[in-house]
Amino acid sequence: MSDSPNKHKHLEFIQAAIGRMAGNLFLLKGWSITLIAALFALAAKDAKQGYILIAYFPLIIFWALDGYFLCMERRFRALYDHVRQLKEEDIDFSMDTGPYKGELRNSWAAAMLSRTLFVYYAGLAVVMIVLAICIR
Numbered sequence: 001m002s003d004s005p006n007k008h009k010h011l012e013f014i015q016a017a018i019g020r021m022a023g024n025l026f027l028l029k030g031w032s033i034t035l036i037a038a039l040f041a042l043a044a045k046d047a048k049q050g051y052i053l054i055a056y057f058p059l060i061i062f063w064a065l066d067g068y069f070l071c072m073e074r075r076f077r078a079l080y081d082h083v084r085q086l087k088e089e090d091i092d093f094s095m096d097t098g099p100y101k102g103e104l105r106n107s108w109a110a111a112m113l114s115r116t117l118f119v120y121y122a123g124l125a126v127v128m129i130v131l132a133i134c135i136r
Contacts, residue, residue, distance in 0.1 A: 004088040013095065014080045021073035025066055029120065032062035036128065044135050052132045059128070063121040067112030074111065075100045 036055045043051035075097035082100075083091070100106050111117065 004091075006091040006093075007083065007086065007088055010083050010091050010093050011080060013093065014076055014083060017095065018073055018076045018080065021069045021076065024069045025073070028062050028066045028069070032058060032066075032121075032124070035062075036124065040128070040131055040135070043132075049132070049135075052128070052135070055128060056125070059121065059125060063112060063117065066117055066121070067108055067114075070114060070117060071106055071108045071111035072097070074106045078103065078106060 035058045039051045039055040039058075043049065043055075078100035079095070079097050104110055
């Protein structure tokens, strides 16, 4: 990196935000599996199909939250790329991701339907359906 301490510090701030978003994505996946597995264990133990239906609610909520954090991570990556190209005198330490909100790739819907989230959550839904059939 060049000898521009302000740019370097600003990029560090943005990278820290990106790291937090990635950490949140990881935690949400762990919690989604844990909660859904617990609901399926209850359904199998008590032979109540209602728990299986309830398990779809956290699946959708976690998918939406995961999508939100991924879209925010993408916006911060766009901000990082923008700041990386700025001259030292133009550094203002802004963490505003608003200008990148309009890009289709950075939208919440695009994040929810991203390859990684779709495969994970749709795959989890398919596994839930198969397990629900097996539990009957």
